[in-house]
Amino acid sequence: MKLTVWTYEGPPHVGAMRVATGMKGLHYVLHAPQGDTYADLLFTMIERRNHRPPVTYTTFQARDLGSDTADLFEVACRDAVERFNPEAIIVGASCTAELIQDDPGGIAERMGLDLPVVALELPSYQRKENFGVSETFLQLVRHLARPMERTARVSCNILGPTGLGFRHRDDVEELTGLLHEIGVDVNVIAPMGSSPTDLTRLGAAHFNVMLYPEAAEDACRWMERNLEQPYTRTVPIGVGATRDFIAEVGRLAGIANPRTDESRLRLPWWSASVDSTYLTGKRVFIFGDATHAIAAARIARDEMGFEVVGLGCYNREFARPIRAVAREMGLEALVTDDYLEVERAIEEASPEMILGTQMERHIGKRLGIPCAVISAPVHVQDFPARYSPQGGWEGANVIFDTWIHPLVMGLEEHLLAMFREDFEFHDEAGPSHHGGHAPRPMAPMEPANASHAPAAGEAAEPAATPTAAPAGGEVIWLADAEKELRKIPFFVRGKARRNTEKFAAEKGLSAISIETLYEAKAHYAR
Amino acid sequence: MKAQPDSTGCREAPVLKERGQREVFCGLTGIIWLHRKMQDAFFLVVGSRTCAHLLQSAAGVMIFAEPRFGTAVLEEKDLAGLADANEELDREVARLLARRPDIRQLFLVGSCPSEVIKLDLSRAAERLTEIHAPHVRVLNYSGSGIETTFTQGEDACLAAMVPHLPHSDERQLMVAGALPDVVEDQMLKLLADLGVGPVRVLPARRVDGDLSVGPNTVVAVAQPFLGDTLEALERRGARHLPAPFPFGEQGTTAWLAAIAREFGVPEAHFEAVTAAPRARARKAVASASENLRGKTIFFFPDSQLEVPLARFMTTECGMRPLEIGSPFIHKGLVGPDLDMIPAGPIISEGQDVDLQLERCRAQRPDLTVCGLGLANPLEAEGLTTKWAIELVFTPVHFYEQAGDLAGLFSRPVRRKGLLRMEAAE
Numbered sequence: 001m002k003l004t005v006w007t008y009e010g011p012p013h014v015g016a017m018r019v020a021t022g023m024k025g026l027h028y029v030l031h032a033p034q035g036d037t038y039a040d041l042l043f044t045m046i047e048r049r050n051h052r053p054p055v056t057y058t059t060f061q062a063r064d065l066g067s068d069t070a071d072l073f074e075v076a077c078r079d080a081v082e083r084f085n086p087e088a089i090i091v092g093a094s095c096t097a098e099l100i101q102d103d104p105g106g107i108a109e110r111m112g113l114d115l116p117v118v119a120l121e122l123p124s125y126q127r128k129e130n131f132g133v134s135e136t137f138l139q140l141v142r143h144l145a146r147p148m149e150r151t152a153r154v155s156c157n158i159l160g161p162t163g164l165g166f167r168h169r170d171d172v173e174e175l176t177g178l179l180h181e182i183g184v185d186v187n188v189i190a191p192m193g194s195s196p197t198d199l200t201r202l203g204a205a206h207f208n209v210m211l212y213p214e215a216a217e218d219a220c221r222w223m224e225r226n227l228e229q230p231y232t233r234t235v236p237i238g239v240g241a242t243r244d245f246i247a248e249v250g251r252l253a254g255i256a257n258p259r260t261d262e263s264r265l266r267l268p269w270w271s272a273s274v275d276s277t278y279l280t281g282k283r284v285f286i287f288g289d290a291t292h293a294i295a296a297a298r299i300a301r302d303e304m305g306f307e308v309v310g311l312g313c314y315n316r317e318f319a320r321p322i323r324a325v326a327r328e329m330g331l332e333a334l335v336t337d338d339y340l341e342v343e344r345a346i347e348e349a350s351p352e353m354i355l356g357t358q359m360e361r362h363i364g365k366r367l368g369i370p371c372a373v374i375s376a377p378v379h380v381q382d383f384p385a386r387y388s389p390q391g392g393w394e395g396a397n398v399i400f401d402t403w404i405h406p407l408v409m410g411l412e413e414h415l416l417a418m419f420r421e422d423f424e425f426h427d428e429a430g431p432s433h434h435g436g437h438a439p440r441p442m443a444p445m446e447p448a449n450a451s452h453a454p455a456a457g458e459a460a461e462p463a464a465t466p467t468a469a470p471a472g473g474e475v476i477w478l479a480d481a482e483k484e485l486r487k488i489p490f491f492v493r494g495k496a497r498r499n500t501e502k503f504a505a506e507k508g509l510s511a512i513s514i515e516t517l518y519e520a521k522a523h524y525a526r
Numbered sequence: 527m528k529a530q531p532d533s534t535g536c537r538e539a540p541v542l543k544e545r546g547q548r549e550v551f552c553g554l555t556g557i558i559w560l561h562r563k564m565q566d567a568f569f570l571v572v573g574s575r576t577c578a579h580l581l582q583s584a585a586g587v588m589i590f591a592e593p594r595f596g597t598a599v600l601e602e603k604d605l606a607g608l609a610d611a612n613e614e615l616d617r618e619v620a621r622l623l624a625r626r627p628d629i630r631q632l633f634l635v636g637s638c639p640s641e642v643i644k645l646d647l648s649r650a651a652e653r654l655t656e657i658h659a660p661h662v663r664v665l666n667y668s669g670s671g672i673e674t675t676f677t678q679g680e681d682a683c684l685a686a687m688v689p690h691l692p693h694s695d696e697r698q699l700m701v702a703g704a705l706p707d708v709v710e711d712q713m714l715k716l717l718a719d720l721g722v723g724p725v726r727v728l729p730a731r732r733v734d735g736d737l738s739v740g741p742n743t744v745v746a747v748a749q750p751f752l753g754d755t756l757e758a759l760e761r762r763g764a765r766h767l768p769a770p771f772p773f774g775e776q777g778t779t780a781w782l783a784a785i786a787r788e789f790g791v792p793e794a795h796f797e798a799v800t801a802a803p804r805a806r807a808r809k810a811v812a813s814a815s816e817n818l819r820g821k822t823i824f825f826f827p828d829s830q831l832e833v834p835l836a837r838f839m840t841t842e843c844g845m846r847p848l849e850i851g852s853p854f855i856h857k858g859l860v861g862p863d864l865d866m867i868p869a870g871p872i873i874s875e876g877q878d879v880d881l882q883l884e885r886c887r888a889q890r891p892d893l894t895v896c897g898l899g900l901a902n903p904l905e906a907e908g909l910t911t912k913w914a915i916e917l918v919f920t921p922v923h924f925y926e927q928a929g930d931l932a933g934l935f936s937r938p939v940r941r942k943g944l945l946r947m948e949a950a951e
Contacts, residue, residue, distance in 0.1 A: 001598045001614035003570075003622060010579040033638045035552025035671025038580045040899030050906030052899065059548045060673040062641065076547070083880060096638035096672070100603070124574060125602045292724035 006339045006359055008314035008377055012122035013094045014039050015132020019140070020090060021053040021163035022192035026140075027086035029077045031069075031097035031104045034059040047164050048379050056080035058097070070102040074473035077108050081115065087142070088196035089113070090136060091121035116196065118143045128337075130289070130315050131215045133162055138218040146198040147227050150206055154253045155185035157205040159219060159231075160212030161192035166292065168192055170389035171211060175236065178392050179209070181260040182246060184253050191215075203227045207252040211235065211391070213291055214315060218260040236391045238399070239267055239303050265393040267400045271303055279404070283495065285310035285351035287334065287342055287360055288375025290318030292390070294325050296355050296374045299399060301329065310334065310349045312342070314357075333468050339363075350494040353407060358382070369494075370406030374399075475504045481512045499524045535865035539873050541855060546878025549899050549914075550827060550853055552671030553588035554635065555584050559919065560683055561594040563704045565817025566630035566732050569595040570622065571669070572615065572647060573637030584915075594629070596622070600639055611645055612653075615874070619654055621951060623662055630661065630733040633683060636668035663733060665690065675853040677751035677829045677918065680704055684728055688758035691728075694738030699785060700726045700764065702756065703749030706921040707731075713748075713772075713924055715784060719799045722789045728755070739764050746785050748772060748923060750863075753856040770862045771834035774842040775807035775927045780862070803925035810929025811842050817939050818932070819844035821892035827851040827877050828897050828914035830860075835895075835917065835931075837863040843932050847871040848889045851882060910938050 019252045020028040021043050023440035030036070037057050043049045044507045060069045072285045081089065091108040105119025111196075118139050122132050129246060158175055161168035172193070176186050188198050202223065208231035210220045220231040230252055236245035250258035270276065286296045290313035300306040311326045311332030313319070319335040324335035334345050343363045346354060354371040358379040364371030373382060374390075389395040477485070488496050496517070503520035504512050536722075554577055557569040571577045578597035598618050604611040615634075623629060632654070634647045647666040654664040667686040669679040684702065699722055701713065710727060716724050730737045741763035747756055750771050760766065769784035772775045779800060786796045823845045825832040832852040839845040849872040857864065864873075874882070886894060887907070892903055894911045901911040912935055922931040 001572075001600060001604050001611065001618055003596050003618050004575075004578045004599050005593065005596045006582055007575060007578045009575075011574065011576040013576075014579065033552070033671040034548045034550060034675065035554070035580065035638070036576060037547070037549050037899060038551055038555075038583055040549065041897070042583060044900070044902040045898050048902060050902055052903045057547050059546075060672065062670075065642070065672065079880075095576050099639060099642045123602075123604060124576070125600060130573065466634055 004338075006340070008337050008357065008359065009129035010039070010042075011124050011133070012127045012129060012132030013092060013124065014042070015129040015134070016090060016092060016120055016122060016136040017043070017053055017055055018129075018133050018164050019191045020055060021049070022161065022165075022168075023054075023190075023194055025087035025195035025197065026054060027080055027084050027089045028053075028055045029073070029080050029089055029091045029104070029108065030055055030057050030094060031073050031092070032057045032059065032094035033096045033104060034061060036094050036096075042164055046378055047383055048380070049163070054084065054086070054165070056084075059402040060097075065100065069100055073102055073104050074107055074111060075203060077104075077113075081113055086115065086196075088116040088118065088140075090118045090120055090140070092122055093124075095124035098124050105185075116143055126472065128315075130317065133215045137215060138222060139194070140191070140199055141202065141219045141222060144196055145202040145223065145227060146200065148201070151185065151187060151204050153185050154183070154255070155205045156207050156209050156249075156253070157187050157202055157229075158189045158209045158211055160210060160214075160216035161189065162215055163192065164376075164381055165212070165215075166193070166289075166378055167388060167390045167395075168212075169383075170387055171391040171395065174389040174392035174394050175209065175211065178236070178242075178246070178260055181247065181301040181488070182249055182253070182258045183255055184249060184345075190389040202469070203229075205229060214289055214318070225346075234277045235291050235295055237292065237395055238299040239265065239393075239396045240298060241295055242392055242396065260393070260395060265396060267303060267396040270397075270400050271305065276305075276404075279407075280305050282306045282353055282407075283309045283351045284353045284355055284372070285346050285349050285360075287312045287314070287346075287354070287356045289313055289315055290322045294322055295390075297325055297329065299396075300355065303396070304400075304403065306353075309351050310345060312336065314342075314347070319442055320490045338344060343367075350498055352492070352495065353403075355403065358420070364406075370394035370408075372406050376485060475501055475510060475512060477512045478514075481517050482515050484514050484517055489496040496521070534869050536850075536867045536869055536871065537857065537861050537864040539864075539869055541927055542874040544874060544876045544878040544881065546876075546881065548576070548675070548827075548853075548877040549879040549897055550877065551584060551676040551897070552638070553669035553674025553682060554580060554637065554671075555676055556669065556679030556683060557581060557595045557635065558584055560704060560729070561682060563707075564723065564729050564731065564733075566628060567627060567633060568596060568622065568631075569630045569633045569635055570619065571595070571597040571635045571637055572640045572645060573597055573600065573635075574639045575599055577637045586904065594626075600643075605643060608643065608647070611643075612650060615645075615650055616654065616657070619664075623658060623759045630663065632662055632664045633686075634664065634666040635679075635683075636666065636670050638670045638672050641668060641670045641672055642849060643924050650682050657822050663690070672818060675827075675830075677749070677831075678754075678853075679753045680749070682756040683838060684752060685758045687729065688739065688755065690764060691731075692704050692738040693762075694740045695742055696724070696738070696740070697742040698724045698726055698738075698744075699789070700728055700737075700739065700743050700745045702728045702745055702747045702759065702760070705731055705748055705923055709921045709923050709927060712926055716799065716803070716924070717785070718784055720782065720789075720791050720796065722785055722791065728880065744785075744788055746781065747859060748781075749831075750834050750856070750860050751854075753859060754856070756859070766858075768862055770837060770856070770866060771831075771860070772923050773834050773931060774811060774838040774924065776842055776866075777834065777838055777863075778803060778807065778928070783915040784855065800925075804948075807928035811932045814929045814932035814936055815843035817943070818893070818936050820846070821939070822846050822848050822889070823895065823935075824848045824886050824889065824891035825850045825852070826886075826894070826896035826914070827853045827874070828895070829918050830856075831914075831917055832895070833860040833867075834863045837866050838931065839935065840867050842928075843935065845893070845935075848891050849874060849882075849885060851875075851877065853877070885891075893935060895935075901909055903907075910942050912938050 043053045052218045058072045091104045210216050210231045223229045232248050234245040236242040293313045313322045314337040323333045354360045355374045362372045500520040546667040651664045651666040663688050669683040739762045743764040745764045767784045769782040772781035836847045836850045851874040855875045901913045921927050
């Protein structure tokens with residue numbers, strides 16, 4: 001038993017729903033109690049879908065238990081096939097139905113339905129949403145895809161996009177254009193947008209593009225073995241990764257010197273131009289699904305000039321690759337799905353910016369650290385009306401804009417430093433391009449310690465302790481030094497405090513004076 | 527202001543009972559508002575990842591940084607042996623209470639999986655109360671989808687508290703039902719102005735409130751989904767005051783009038799206290815409901831508020847209900863509202879969502895009240911919808927919210943009229 005406040009991933013049957021909802025002509029008959037239908041709103045509200053997800057729930061109740069839940073499933077299954085007339089169905093159980101062991105797969109297979117029936121085994125008490133996506137897609141591919149003659153022109157499948165995916169809609173469009181420029185046709189895009197019939201044509205492609213390993217790696221491996229289709233390993237998010245991806249596609253497609261139109265790629269110049277100097281060495285903490293976190297780490301370090309001070313993912317299945325990337329950056333990867341642990345790690349690292357999920361956005365809000373969202377779990381804001389991919393050239397542009405938006409911009413940073421007690425440019429005002437509030441008056445005294453375990457549990461108000469008590473408990477801040485620290489702009493104050501305390505501890509000092517503060521500043525100057 | 531049974535009302539209308547796919551939340555959802563209402567309570571769901579995901583999704587992704595609810599997620603090893611599951615539960619509770627000393631009452635909330643594996647949470651609650659008394663009181667109820675629908679979770683929670691209330695012989699009014707604080711304060715002021723007292727509210731905001739119950743307690747129910755709570759209170763000797771629910775001017779007046787009669791408030795005094803807010807409410811409803819009059823409305827089952835709201839939409843906003851669907855129709859509670867709705871609409875209980883969608887599409891109502899899973903798909907089919915959950919999460923009771931309540935229904939209709947995307951010519 002594990003106490004969970006917020007979860008990064010839903011249960012595995014939600015993963016299966018993401019596959020079914022992304023596809024056309026597929027129906028999911030789910031043995032589940034009343035209440036599990038909440039999952040529909042993920043798609044209709046968060047993703048703003050204009051159709052109900054193609055899911056029939058048996059919605060059994062307590063009075064059905066032990067008598068006729070299996071019959072209930074059979075009736076629901078028959079009704080769904082009759083009503084929705086799908087090309088194929090997937091059948092399975094949610095967590096509760098798994099316990100009553102009605103074997104929906106067996107029932108559906110014995111019903112003699114005149115269409116492919118794919119039974120899903122998704123262990124709800126061991127696995128999570130991404131596993132559900134991956135396993136469902138793998139089973140569909142196994143049931144439907146067959147070796148066949150390749151297309152005359154070189155072609156590939158794009159694998160991995162699903163319903164409720166983080167920017168999947170636009171990544172697919174960006175990638176399709178990129179492949180077209182290289183001279184590679186797209187055979188099938190799956191699961192999103194494809195039908196079970198389309199899946200039977202997967203074998204016609206010359207190779208596969210694995211867009212999101214979380215969703216498609218298992219299927220790609222199976223197709224490599226059974227359909228002799230190699231697949232791409234590089235996820236084309238970021239400038240360097242997209243270039244690697246293009247080279248990889250060239251190798252798989254037998255195209256020497258593959259080229260694409262880079263005229264619309266702006267990140268490199270935007271990053272090189274002098275206005276971006278202020279981004280240099282910004283300390284960022286990265287957390288998300290492994291694919292997006294790994295891509296973000298490379299962009300942050302190599303394309304934005306940030307310093308990566310934390311890197312992690314919530315999907316344990318990908319612990320190995322993310323640990324490798326973290327090691328290469330001199331870090332230890334944080335692999336956990338415990339939100340509070342992530343919060344502790346961020347607090348500890350006190351970065352200047354978080355690149356995370358919607359959950360980290362909340363952590364950032366509480367700790368006063370700007371945050372840009374790079375990964376699922378998704379929120380209604382992650383489905384913008386405008387074209388907004390993460391992958392390919394336009395994805396790189398979008399990422400540049402998205403990441404600098406939460407920050408205080410270059411010149412404003414200087415203004416804050418110069419006029420730190422100005423009525424407009426002061427700590428509490430926040431970045432000036434974020435509207436919605438008038439500059440707040442300055443707080444009379446800055447809270448001494450960023451203690452973020454609110455007593456009542458809800459208010460994000462840090463306790464205002466007038467005297468400073470450093471975390472270690474040994475070094476104390478003298479009043480003058482504390483006052484001087486307050487003059488340092490808020491977005492670097494955490495770092496200054498931490499560095500000074502570390503410096504003082506190393507020097508064996510018991511108190512921090514103004515002198516110590518500036519000694520430390522000189523010591524850590526870069 | 528008497529709610530006389532009306533021979534043309536809907537109380538005796540045949541109820542269409544359906545069993546099939548139900549597009550509704552389970553009772554766990556109530557935790558979202560209960561944990562805000564009871565400020566020293568923590569709700570620990572003993573369930574699965576699905577339960578945690580539901581709470582998170584229904585709450586609109588994390589509007590509370592560290593909320594006073596959480597899920598003890600059952601893992602494979604908990605399913606293997608119940609003894610271990612109990613041990614695990616004790617450990618998680620101890621850890622939680624150590625971290626959150628502000629918690630005075632802990633609710634162990636049963637879920638579908640915990641019910642199916644027959645994890646006995648009432649015994650666990652007794653055991654944990656012994657361990658953590660006197661600082662923390664541990665209670666349990668089920669919010670599972672196999673037993674409860676949406677607002678029934680609040681019913682189960684309040685009903686679980688009733689046996690633990692101190693006994694009192696005092697002549698008192700108890701108002702049952704969690705209301706937003708602002709609404710509760712308005713209500714208490716109205717009752718005080720009427721000279722009714724003492725008034726107790728279930729649930730109290732804190733565990734050490736002055737809540738008690740006994741044979742001289744009369745109960746006014748503020749939410750129509752509290753059937754089990756009412757029964758539990760009646761078992762403690764309390765007496766129910768049936769009345770229409772306090773939505774809109776008429777509903778609020780009828781609800782207050784039932785209390786005023788019970789407590790012998792002179793008619794003139796009742797008029798004096800309610801005249802001004804009644805006039806305000808009438809005026810607000812009149813203007814907010816302008817674009818609703820003469821239009822049709824269809825209710826999908828959701829929160830059990832459907833019957834009282836249909837009453838409000840009919841008698842105060844001039845709409846014509848085509849179907850009033852509710853997860854359960856408890857005539858002992860919503861009977862007075864049913865009396866006021868002219869015969870005509872289909873009254874349905876339970877759900878077979880595909881059949882109900884067919885009825886809805888066939889009738890093309892001007893406004894459809896439904897859950898979040900159905901709203902956008904129906905909008906895409908050209909229907910105008912009001913998502914029902916907002917009616918539960920927004921202050922809508924009593925006089926001062928009457929206009930807001932009508933506004934919740936009229937906004938989607940108004941919006942549809944406002945949007946123009948065609949070329950100018």
